[in-house]
Amino acid sequence: MDRRAFVKGCVFGVGLICEARRVEAAPPAEYPRVTLADAAGAPLRPSALAPHEAYCFFYPYVSTPCLLLDMETPVPPALPVPGDTRPGGVGPRASIVGYTAICSDQLSHPNAGFSPIHYLAPGQRDALVRDRDRLIVCCAHSSAFDPAAGGRVAQSPARLPLASIVLEWNAASDALFATAVRGPDSFERFFTAFDRERTLVAGPARVVPLSAYSRKVATC
Numbered sequence: 737m738d739r740r741a742f743v744k745g746c747v748f749g750v751g752l753i754c755e756a757r758r759v760e761a762a763p764p765a766e767y768p769r770v771t772l773a774d775a776a777g778a779p780l781r782p783s784a785l786a787p788h789e790a791y792c793f794f795y796p797y798v799s800t801p802c803l804l805l806d807m808e809t810p811v812p813p814a815l816p817v818p819g820d821t822r823p824g825g826v827g828p829r830a831s832i833v834g835y836t837a838i839c840s841d842q843l844s845h846p847n848a849g850f851s852p853i854h855y856l857a858p859g860q861r862d863a864l865v866r867d868r869d870r871l872i873v874c875c876a877h878s879s880a881f882d883p884a885a886g887g888r889v890a891q892s893p894a895r896l897p898l899a900s901i902v903l904e905w906n907a908a909s910d911a912l913f914a915t916a917v918r919g920p921d922s923f924e925r926f927f928t929a930f931d932r933e934r935t936l937v938a939g940p941a942r943v944v945p946l947s948a949y950s951r952k953v954a955t956c
């Protein structure tokens with residue numbers, strides 16, 4: 737290896753270490769605990785979720801979109817990068833997970849007209865994500881994230897996992913709650929870039945299919 741390539745490799749390696757350290761150092765933010773509700777405002781039951789369908793809700797801010805997924809099988813806690821522990825799934829099958837729908841690459845996200853982000857259900861394929869499914873994919877630059885592994889980056893250019901929405905399931909009442917955010921979120925960059933409202937969600941967060949929230953959901 738010539739000297740220039742060696743130095744370049746060292747700088748890249750130090751960058752990755754710093755990235756991991758930043759994740760370790762980030763204190764968990766305090767956010768409200770809110771009930772997840774269906775489109776009519778009634779408490780959302782896990783049985784109302786179709787497995788492998790992407791649902792959209794807003795948390796912890798009224799302007800920050802998230803995805804809710806029932807992965808159908810238990811999702812264990814995960815460590816997508818060193819020092820960044822993510823919760824496992826909740827619900828009767830421990831299979832329901834939540835993530836921010838703001839791409840960690842360049843902040844692409846769903847809006848009412850269009851979603852560049854979608855979920856590849858089992859058997860679905862994207863031309864830009866060869867031979868893989870069960871992934872959250874951002875078609876803006878074809879980053880992919882694994883919702884069964886703490887939002888880990890499954891395909892670059894994204895370098896950081898998606899932030900996890902911490903969920904809770906009350907078995908007695910069968911209700912679902914969003915309680916916190918784990919991992920490096922992009923909220924400050926998002927507010928600055930898009931001039932969005934910083935108001936925290938106060939009441940129930942309504943959950944609707946992503947295809948009902950965004951008129952067009954991209955495939956790539």
Ligand code: FES
Pocket residue numbers: 839840841842843844874875876877878879893894
């Ligand atoms: S903004 Fe999502 S891949 Fe670039």
